[in-house]
Amino acid sequence: MAVKCRVLKGGYCEITQYYGGSNNHLGIDIVGKNYTIDTVLAHTEGTVIYTQTGQSNNQGSTGNASYGNFVKINHGSGWFTLYAHLDRVNVKVGDKVTKGQVIGYMGNTGNSYGAHLHFEVYKNNARTNPLNYLDADLLSSTLKPVTRDENKDQLKVNVNDLRIRTGPSTTSSIIELATENSIYNYYETKSSEGYTWYRIDDNKWLANKDNWCTIYPKTQPIDNEEKLKEEIKNLQSKIKQLEEENEQLKNNNISDYKIFVAPESSLYYMELEENQQLFYKKN
Numbered sequence: 219m220a221v222k223c224r225v226l227k228g229g230y231c232e233i234t235q236y237y238g239g240s241n242n243h244l245g246i247d248i249v250g251k252n253y254t255i256d257t258v259l260a261h262t263e264g265t266v267i268y269t270q271t272g273q274s275n276n277q278g279s280t281g282n283a284s285y286g287n288f289v290k291i292n293h294g295s296g297w298f299t300l301y302a303h304l305d306r307v308n309v310k311v312g313d314k315v316t317k318g319q320v321i322g323y324m325g326n327t328g329n330s331y332g333a334h335l336h337f338e339v340y341k342n343n344a345r346t347n348p349l350n351y352l353d354a355d356l357l358s359s360t361l362k363p364v365t366r367d368e369n370k371d372q373l374k375v376n377v378n379d380l381r382i383r384t385g386p387s388t389t390s391s392i393i394e395l396a397t398e399n400s401i402y403n404y405y406e407t408k409s410s411e412g413y414t415w416y417r418i419d420d421n422k423w424l425a426n427k428d429n430w431c432t433i434y435p436k437t438q439p440i441d442n443e444e445k446l447k448e449e450i451k452n453l454q455s456k457i458k459q460l461e462e463e464n465e466q467l468k469n470n471n472i473s474d475y476k477i478f479v480a481p482e483s484s485l486y487y488m489e490l491e492e493n494q495q496l497f498y499k500k501n
């Protein structure tokens with residue numbers, strides 16, 4: 219089944235081998251629609267940083283030789299694309315290319331068993347599955363993860379390449395991908411489509427389903443809570459002390475005193491017969 223593909227002139231491709239798998243395939247192998255040979259286009263604008271030319275078919279080869287004739291383009295921010303087994307290369311190192319520019323023609327050079335394009339995508343300078351990018355922009359990571367902070371509502375992403383979208387819905391556009399173990403502050407939550415969504419920035423939302431994220435709601439810092447408990451304890455012991463003092467005065471010379479609770483209910487008001495007054499603050 220042909221899928222949309224912007225690195226081939228025909229706009230569609232058949233996938234003949236996927237990324238990964240038991241032989242740790244580091245790219246994706248494609249041919250043109252209906253298994254045809256097609257012209258190869260630059261995925262995104264960038265600068266050609268590597269080319270290899272003059273290669274023939276070399277089955278069983280390893281390293282750069284296995285790529286045959288190939289082109290590698292730097293797109294910035296850790297993004298690169300690589301196009302291997304080309305028959306012809308139309309660009310040279312240092313060339314600035316635009317999205318959709320012809321860079322070569324599909325071939326059977328290097329470690330290849332039939333004409334096809336071996337296409338690689340590098341994200342953060344490491345290979346990633348090109349399947350996500352056959353018909354999609356390379357995403358720029360502008361939202362910086364933060365560190366764990368108990369004073370903030372935060373979440374940790376548990377899966378790789380979780381999509382960050384412009385709104386709380388799977389129909390919203392993908393703008394970035396979040397990598398595993400990254401931590402973001404969140405400001406708002408919403409439920410829809412069986413997902414709970416977290417707003418992590420202006421118009422940037424992450425969905426949580428099946429433990430895609432671990433949620434850390436903010437907590438009161440521990441030392442503040444301890445201080446509050448201590449203060450309450452101190453007040454309680456002061457009240458107890460005052461009550462005991464009152465009891466002592468009563469016992470010592472009970473007939474000499476009248477004890478009132480003053481109009482200000484927080485005061486113990488004591489009056490001697492000679493109209494001398496004593497006040498005890500209750501708290």
Ligand SMILES: [Zn+2]
Nearest residue numbers: 245246247336
């Ligand atoms: Zn391949």
